[in-house]
Amino acid sequence: MRAAGAWGIDLTMPQSLVLALHLRDAAGLDPPTSPLLPALPPLDPPVRRLTAAGGLSGLDAASRQWADWWVERFPGGPDALTSILPPGYPGLRGRTELRGVAELGMDEAVTWCTRVREVEKRVVTRSPSALFETNLLEEVERELGRRIRPFSLRVVVLPVAGAHAWDVLGQAVISLGLRADRDAYLTWLRERLVEIGRQRIARSEGQST
Template sequence: MNLVGGLTGRGPSWRATVDMPRALVVALHLRDAAGLQVRTEHAPPPLEPSVDLDGALVQRATQAAAEAWVPWWHGLLARNPEFSGVPPLVPDPFPELPVDLRALIGTGLPAADAWFNARKREDLQALRQGVRPAATPRVGLIVNEVEQELGRAAAPFDLLISILPVTGLWGRRARRDHVLISRSLAAYEDGVAALLEPVVRDLAG
C-alpha cells in the first residue's frame, strides 16, 4: 500500500491510497476461473496473466451465481466508513450471500488467494527494484497545481486508487472517491494523469 497526502496547520488535508485490494482481485479471479458471464458497468477486463478455466468452478457457474456476482462486486466497490479500503470479501454473516455464489467462493477461494499472493510478490519485487506506480506522485502534482490556481489549500479528500492486474490500459472512476486502474495504466504516466486529473480536481477544488 502506498500513501500520499498533504498537511495543513490543523492536520491532514488530503490523502490518496494506492493499493491492490485482495477482495477485488479474488472476485475477478473467481469470475474468470469459473467463466461467469457477468454484465456490469465497472467490471474490469480479464485478469493478466490470464486465468485458466477451473473445471470444478465451471460446474458451479450457474446463471444464479453470475447474477449474484454483480451486486457482490458493486458491494465490494462501496467505500463504507468502517473500512479503510474496500469491504471484506464476504459480508457478515456469510450466509447473506446467495447459495450459488457461496458455493463458488468456497470452492475457488484457495486458488484465487494463491494467484493474488503471487501478484503481490511481483509488486513487492518491483518496489525493491525502485519501480513505483506513476499514480502515487501524480496525485500530489495535481493537488499542487490546484492549490496554486486557487491560492489556498486543497479541500480535504480521501481518494482510493485500486490497481488491478487486468489486461490493457484500462481505468474507471467507480465512485466519486474511488478509481480503478489496470497495472499497465498505473505504470503509464501520461495515461494515469489523464484519468486522475479530473478526479483529483473535482475532489480538491
C-alpha cells in the same frame, strides 16, 4: 498513503475484490453490470479455468449471485474479505451456486492473489512517488488560482487487463496497468485533482454566500 500537508492519496488493492474477480474469470461467470459494477476486463495475467467432474453447473445463477455480492461489498474492506473466505463463506449464504464456485476455486484464487501482490510491489517501486503527486497538486492549484482545501482521495486498484479508469458512483477505480504507466496515471490523477479542486471551490463560494 501519500500525503502532503492536509491532503492524501490512498491507493489500495482490496484482496476481497481480487479474489472475487479470480472466481469470476476461473469459472467463466458473466455477471450483469450495474452502476456499482462496470464491465471490468479479465484479470492480468489471465487465470486458469476451473474444472470439475461433469463440468461446472449453475453458472447463470452464480453470475447473478456474484454481481449481488459485488454490489453489497464494493469497494472492499475487512468485512468484504471475511465474507468470501472459508470455512464459513458468510457473505455467500443463500448463494449456493456461487459458494460452490468459491469452494472449488478459492485456494487457487488466494495463490494467484499472492503472486499479483508481488507484481503490485514492483509497479509501486517504479511508479510516481509523493514528490510527483505533490508537484502535480501544486500545478493544479496554480491553474485554479487558489489552494485546494483538505481532501483524501481513495483509489481502488484492480489487476485487470489494459489501462483503464472508472468512476463508480464517486469511487475512483483504476487498473493496475494504468497505475504502472506513469504518464497515463499522472494524466488521470491531474483530471481527478482538477475535479476535486473545482468542487471545493464551488462549495467554499456557496458557503460564503
